[in-house]
């Protein structure tokens with residue numbers, strides 16, 4: 001008798017479970033509708049006041065036997081799950097967000113052979129600033145010897161102080177172009193403003209957006225309209241989310257060929273210029289399908305630790321390395337403390353080539 005009564009009661013619980021399941025999913029569908037309206041309105045998903053109001057309503061309506069505390073705990077779980085679903089759906093719409101483990105943006109340069117993000121390790125090296133033809137030629141020769149295809153050299157320098165060297169301007173880009181052509185390399189150089197786009201297109205193969213412009217949405221949107229790839233640095237004090245939204249501006253404006261480059265983050269440490277955030281590299285690779293390059297020059301601010309930093313970059317799962325090289329670093333017009341001389345660059349390249357990851 002007791003046995004059959006138990007069976008019957010368990011049957012009731014099973015039916016109630018199914019009803020609850022149905023209601024929970026019905027509720028989730030309404031939450032999805034709410035997400036759409038919130039997206040139209042441009043408001044966030046989480047509204048603490050709304051949550052508090054719903055809990056009060058439930059408390060008032062609760063006739064037991066569950067206590068108010070238990071009811072509130074159960075509903076908080078439902079709210080948490082709903083918010084997680086809303087955030088997951090929102091992330092899925094972000095173009096730079098990785099959708100599957102094997103998704104990868106591969107950038108193919110015009111020669112059809114030079115690729116970034118294809119699983120190879122890319123070297124993007126060269127001087128901090130373009131200073132003269134002779135300097136660029138010497139550096140390019142050293143890079144060419146190691147098979148480097150992407151040569152950096154800045155003609156516009158966004159210096160912290162307006163009294164510091166500001167770069168050679170268009171004359172510098174002409175030098176970079178002719179030297180790169182001589183050695184069969186590509187020019188990577190920093191653009192400061194969208195008014196420079198047409199002029200840059202005459203000389204530059206990859207447009208570089210520096211840390212100070214990472215959130216310049218007008219520039220980023222304009223770079224979404226060009227056909228050349230864009231390399232984007234993390235800002236001076238930006239979070240990874242802000243960094244990826246910077247990239248999203250370019251991609252959502254029509255240019256899928258974006259490379260991320262990280263300069264580390266500002267911390268309290270003084271013995272390095274910035275702190276190379278290895279976790280950031282791993283997270284960027286996990287969260288996004290864009291290639292990630294590690295800038296070991298600006299993250300360290302010193303050349304004497306370049307080799308261990310470069311080894312860490314190679315082992316980190318990044319797609320490449322950026323290091324500054326100058327024929328005579330102590331007299332360089334910018335970043336004299338961190339640029340490698342040609343011999344140090346040789347040693348760095350020889351050391352990395354021997355490493356197998």
Ligand code: PEP
Nearest residue numbers: 128210211212233263298
């Ligand atoms: C650079 O790479 O030379 C440069 C200016 O870097 P950042 O934007 O990180 O200052």
Ligand code: MN
Nearest residue numbers: 128324334335
């Ligand atoms: Mn520099």
